[in-house]
Amino acid sequence: MHPTSHAPRRNRRLVSGPAPVRWLLIAVALAFLGFFLVVPLVAVFTYALQKGVGAYFDAILEPESWSAIRLTLLAAAIAVPLNLVFGLAAAWLIARFRFPGRDVLLTLIDLPFSVSPVIAGLVFVLLFGRQGWLGPWLAEHDIHIIFAVPGIVLATVFVTFPFVVREVLPIMQAQGHDEEEAALSLGASGWRTFLHVTLPKVKWGVLYGVLLCNARAMGEFGAVSVVSGHVRGVTNTLPLHAEILYNEYNLAGAFAVASLLTVLALVTLAVKKYVEWKAESA
Amino acid sequence: MHSSARRRVLPGFGLTLGLSWLYLGLIVLLPLSGLFLKTFSLSWAQFWDTVAAPRVLAAYRLSFGAALAAALLNAVFGLLVAWVLVRYRFPGKALVDALVDLPFALPTAVAGLTLTTLYSRNGWYGQHLEALGFQVAFTPVGIVIALTFIGLPFVVRTVQPVLEDIDADVEEAAATLGATPWQVFTRVLFPSVMPALLSGFTLAFARAIGEYGSVVFISGNMPMKTEIAPLLIITRLEQYDYAGATAIAGVMLAVSFAMLLAVNLLQRWTHRRFETRPGTG
Numbered sequence: 001m002h003p004t005s006h007a008p009r010r011n012r013r014l015v016s017g018p019a020p021v022r023w024l025l026i027a028v029a030l031a032f033l034g035f036f037l038v039v040p041l042v043a044v045f046t047y048a049l050q051k052g053v054g055a056y057f058d059a060i061l062e063p064e065s066w067s068a069i070r071l072t073l074l075a076a077a078i079a080v081p082l083n084l085v086f087g088l089a090a091a092w093l094i095a096r097f098r099f100p101g102r103d104v105l106l107t108l109i110d111l112p113f114s115v116s117p118v119i120a121g122l123v124f125v126l127l128f129g130r131q132g133w134l135g136p137w138l139a140e141h142d143i144h145i146i147f148a149v150p151g152i153v154l155a156t157v158f159v160t161f162p163f164v165v166r167e168v169l170p171i172m173q174a175q176g177h178d179e180e181e182a183a184l185s186l187g188a189s190g191w192r193t194f195l196h197v198t199l200p201k202v203k204w205g206v207l208y209g210v211l212l213c214n215a216r217a218m219g220e221f222g223a224v225s226v227v228s229g230h231v232r233g234v235t236n237t238l239p240l241h242a243e244i245l246y247n248e249y250n251l252a253g254a255f256a257v258a259s260l261l262t263v264l265a266l267v268t269l270a271v272k273k274y275v276e277w278k279a280e281s282a
Numbered sequence: 283m284h285s286s287a288r289r290r291v292l293p294g295f296g297l298t299l300g301l302s303w304l305y306l307g308l309i310v311l312l313p314l315s316g317l318f319l320k321t322f323s324l325s326w327a328q329f330w331d332t333v334a335a336p337r338v339l340a341a342y343r344l345s346f347g348a349a350l351a352a353a354l355l356n357a358v359f360g361l362l363v364a365w366v367l368v369r370y371r372f373p374g375k376a377l378v379d380a381l382v383d384l385p386f387a388l389p390t391a392v393a394g395l396t397l398t399t400l401y402s403r404n405g406w407y408g409q410h411l412e413a414l415g416f417q418v419a420f421t422p423v424g425i426v427i428a429l430t431f432i433g434l435p436f437v438v439r440t441v442q443p444v445l446e447d448i449d450a451d452v453e454e455a456a457a458t459l460g461a462t463p464w465q466v467f468t469r470v471l472f473p474s475v476m477p478a479l480l481s482g483f484t485l486a487f488a489r490a491i492g493e494y495g496s497v498v499f500i501s502g503n504m505p506m507k508t509e510i511a512p513l514l515i516i517t518r519l520e521q522y523d524y525a526g527a528t529a530i531a532g533v534m535l536a537v538s539f540a541m542l543l544a545v546n547l548l549q550r551w552t553h554r555r556f557e558t559r560p561g562t563g
């Protein structure tokens with residue numbers, strides 16, 4: 001299916017520069033990455049463990065951390081499936097059909113990426129806040145969205161909106177739809193074709209999209225910060241909890257909480273690498 | 283080439299079309315149009331008094347200036363990192379390649395906490411910089427560093443695939459005709475990666491303008507000096523000044539849309555130049 005996409009280039013004379021230049025460029029690039037990425041990564045765990053393993057687990061297991069973990073998991077558990085379903089539908093639509101408004105849809109899907117997280121929170125305050133469009137009605141019916149859990153979930157859904165589409169769409173486009181047409185002409189139903197032909201072809205892209213979506217959902221700070229109201233033990237997610245601990249000069253505690261999110265980031269990267277390796281060897 | 287009649291053989295057009303627009307409308311378009319309506323409900327004087335206030339102007343200047351500086355830094359180092367990853371072999375390359383995405387996966391608040399602690403007076407970097415007479419944390423330099431961290435993957439990840447797919451024939455031809463490696467780079471390679479580089483630069487710039495989590499910790503948040511525009515929106519909200527928050531956000535949103543448009547045009551330009559070649563789609 002992939003004809004001459006990557007012809008052997010081993011013996012070709014590509015520009016690489018003389019050896020000293022090569023080593024200098026590699027050294028500068030690695031120094032830059034080490035300085036900006038590796039040292040901060042090491043620092044998170046060093047600061048988290050600076051008071052010992054006991055203090056580390058105490059900081060993670062105390063009730064307010066637990067409630068932050070629960071809320072973070074809840075927001076992700078709602079945002080990720082919603083955006084997964086939308087992502088698959090939109091990717092199928094855009095990859096398989098030409099229709100008026102296709103380019104507009106494609107551009108609008110990226111909107112949440114280009115909006116500041118703070119603005120993402122603000123739009124929900126303007127809609128559901130006490131002085132917002134629906135504020136009086138919500139107050140009358142005693143429904144709390146802003147400074148409550150629903151607001152946090154909404155803001156999380158908004159900021160993680162494009163992730164799955166963005167990962168799945170290029171793969172669906174690259175793979176074409178000959179196999180789907182074959183399945184359909186052999187009498188398979190649309191759903192069956194989607195589940196047994198399309199989904200297996202794009203599963204690694206779906207997995208990576210879900211993981212990125214999840215990492216952002218659990219780590220979102222700006223948007224959630226605007227709508228949360230920072231009620232300890234009630235509307236604090238993990239990143240907000242880390243901020244509070246930091247502002248109380250509890251550095252070890254803040255970094256213990258941050259280290260959980262860092263592990264999540266590292267797992268996400270590891271799966272990405274695995275997905276790429278799978279895609280190349282397929 | 284598939285005819286459009288053949289495409290419509292596939293099922294699910296109506297369902298996915300309806301679902302996509304409905305969900306997009308409810309989650310993204312409706313809330314954002316609320317912000318626009320609110321912006322337009324302000325009187326011109328109200329809007330202008332907010333947006334042209336010295337403190338707000340200082341915040342815009344800082345947000346845009348620091349974002350620009352960080353995006354420029356990322357353009358230079360991102361191109362270098364992409365080049366090194368595509369063209370050279372060295373031990374640990376796969377690990378380094380994976381690590382480039384760290385700023386995408388790491389929550390911004392974690393980045394903010396960590397960079398602030400590293401660069402503060404007693405931190406691993408801060409204590410040495412202090413000895414040399416530099417202060418980074420709680421200054422605009424600290425903001426640029428946080429934004430550089432956040433934007434780092436954009437340029438690398440847009441330039442890298444283009445660099446990988448450059449047709450070796452052109453390069454070889456240039457070398458055979460007697461061009462020096464530097465000439466091949468500046469005359470053949472650089473023009474080819476230019477659209478991707480610009481697109482990565484714009485993405486990093488757009489992201490940095492609105493960035494909040496990684497910056498609030500390291501910036502120190504002094505009005506007129508190190509207060510970024512997104513923080514000012516939050517400050518106004520905390521004072522229940524919805525109109526003020528909306529006006530500040532409206533300007534930022536307009537700029538974001540302009541950037542989004544620019545990125546789209548740039549990417550179309552890039553695709554026209556590279557996607558027609560077999561095997562690169």
